[in-house]
Amino acid sequence: MTTASTVTAALEKDWWKRAVIYQIYPRSFKDSDGDGIGDLQGIISRLDYLADLGIDAVWLSPVCRSPQDDNGYDISDYQDIDPMFGTLADMEELIAGAGKRGIKIILDLVLNHTSDEHVWFREALKGRDNPYHDYYVWRDGAQGQPPNEMQAAFGGSAWEWVPELSQYYFHQFSVKQPDLNWENPQVRREIYEMILWWMKKGVGGFRLDVIDQIAKEPDRLITGNGPRLHEFIRELSRETFRKGNLITVGEAWGADVERAKLYSNPDGSEFSMVFQFEHMGIDQQEGKEKWDLAPFSLVKFKEIMEKWQTGLYGCGWNSLFWENHDLPRIISRWGDDGEYRSQSAKMLAIVLHGMQGTPYIYQGEEIGMKNVQYEYGEYRDIETINMYKERLANGFSEGDIMDSIHARSRDNARTPMQWNDGVNAGFSDGTPWIKVNPDYTEVNVKQQMEDENSVYCCYKKLIGLRKKYPVFVDGKFELLARDHERIFAYTRSCESGKILVYANFSSEEAAFSLPEKWRDAETLICNESSGKNGMLGAYEAGILYRQ
Structure with missing residues (x-):
């Protein structure tokens, strides 16, 4: 119950x-x-x-x-x-x-990673037997021959050579951001x-x-x-x-x-x-x-x-x-x-x-x-x-x-x-x-x-509208004017009410006719006129509400 x-x-x-x-x-x-x-x-x-x-x-x-x-x-x-x-x-x-x-x-x-100045990584560099070594992702290899061709998001190889250990560590981002080993x-x-x-x-x-x-x-x-x-x-x-x-x-x-x-x-x-x-x-x-x-x-x-x-x-x-x-x-x-x-x-x-x-x-x-x-x-x-x-x-x-x-x-x-x-x-x-x-x-x-x-x-x-009208949280979405190259419009509907959102994504006027049942709806917010005259001005948008 x-x-x-x-x-x-x-x-x-x-x-x-x-x-x-x-x-x-x-x-x-x-x-x-x-x-x-x-x-x-x-x-x-x-x-x-x-x-x-x-x-x-x-x-x-x-x-x-x-x-x-x-x-x-x-x-x-x-x-x-x-x-x-x-x-x-x-x-x-x-x-x-x-x-x-x-x-x-x-x-x-x-x-996903730490700084190479984190105490864990500083300890990891001290030797393969250090308990923190396995906190990071390491692979054996030879200098100049990384384990594979993976590239870092910020450029260059994702593998960095550490000569003292004869190993590479893995970093998806900066060389100063070694990846943590979540398998541990x-x-x-x-x-x-x-x-x-x-x-x-x-x-x-x-x-x-x-x-x-x-x-x-x-x-x-x-x-x-x-x-x-x-x-x-x-x-x-x-x-x-x-x-x-x-x-x-x-x-x-x-x-x-x-x-x-x-x-x-x-x-x-x-x-x-x-x-x-x-x-x-x-x-x-x-x-x-x-x-x-x-x-x-x-x-x-x-x-x-x-x-x-x-x-x-x-x-x-x-x-x-x-x-x-x-x-x-x-x-x-x-x-x-x-x-x-x-x-x-x-x-x-x-x-x-x-x-x-x-x-x-x-x-x-x-x-x-x-x-x-x-x-x-x-x-x-x-x-x-x-x-x-x-x-x-x-x-x-x-x-x-x-x-x-x-x-x-x-x-x-x-x-x-x-x-x-x-x-x-x-x-x-x-x-x-x-x-x-x-x-x-x-x-x-x-x-x-x-x-x-x-x-x-x-x-x-x-922000105030979202707190006042439950439909902003709960309403089901339905897209309108699907193929229109300048208009983005949709409705949201739930038991407590319905909204229609319309927007012109361009600097040119665009034709947009409201469905008949929305023509007497309340305007909750708009950035120009009411959006009800069949034409939307440059970047015009608004939200209508009805029960």
Whole structure:
């Protein structure tokens, strides 16, 4: 028998389905001490801003101790805070301060690899008989003859020679990021104890970086989706996450719908939800790298979104996002960061927040921050720098290389948050670690909070709608205008109500006739007119509601 109390308990258990999550890249959010690098005290100083926006949780990109070879995704101590961000006491203050405002803190954990400066790896280098040696993936070989042809994601061989041991260690990313050996049960036990330690500190959840690569089998050229992957994840969840009411997010670049059902099984055996990226490859040449640009196809994009919206309905849960610390700014990618900057930013927000899943807002997305076009020497991202060198050596023209960097560099998302039109956009009193986008005098938080028609106010209203109308969480998705090359429209329906979301993905007017039963529906939000006159203007979008 279902009672009111059991329903309430179930809703509380799945709080993350109703939540909106805000991602912070701490290095670029707010600097409190003038060293040009954002820090935890800077985040603390902006908690009221986050509370006003209405978000429920903050996902922090890595703040654990790190040599910063890959901007913190190379962790040297999982149970300490990197001095550039502050102290463990600062983290405890942040968790408590956020909690008082109803905001949970989600930590970014990198469990696929560590830094080569982690004590485990330093011990592993001391000899094959050292108990920590088997914490990592090693293969015998001869210098200059790696075990196989596997390449690292950041360029070059995935195998690094250690002459003192006459062995190679495996690294899927930077040479300073040796992969952990999840086949070793002691490695897994150490990881579980670390996670339980953070849970006791009061964190509200974890985002698991490249978690689909922990079950690698490099001898078989397997990195993602290894045979033991879900076995490892289920054990991880059982030993840690299921001992608390957490939000857990698995980053899985190689996930398809069927795998995502495993990651986000409603029984809680793995994660709360999955981060999958199929929609993010729509403007990339098939079979090539992210730098190899292709035209955006709205029809193909709609097919992908429909597949995920219907494929996980009732049997899994997805993350909704346009941006993160690894992706370019969405208005520069699929919108218009010039004449229709505000209009297209709102359109993209409306389209995303109307779908089923947990929405993520990346810092600055809520004010319509855009890509930058730096000179090569002004970039800081290791992936960008390595790509420039490799492609130049392989005969690509510098112009083509820079076009790809301007479109896809991870530094597009890592420029300082634009708080006001003052010095360094209000980010820092010192020299920022990376250049501020020069458009901060026109686009910043202060200006947008004072404008009721701003991108910021659109995001704030969308967050409020999600909390007010259950259909945003529970509604079943149905795609409309499937073959239209400029219109993206869909409905969501459940017992409590229905919504219709419509959007023009272009700068040209587009014909769109509402189904008759929607013509007297209530407009919940729109970025131009009502959307009811048979024509949608440039980047026009809105959400209609009816019982």
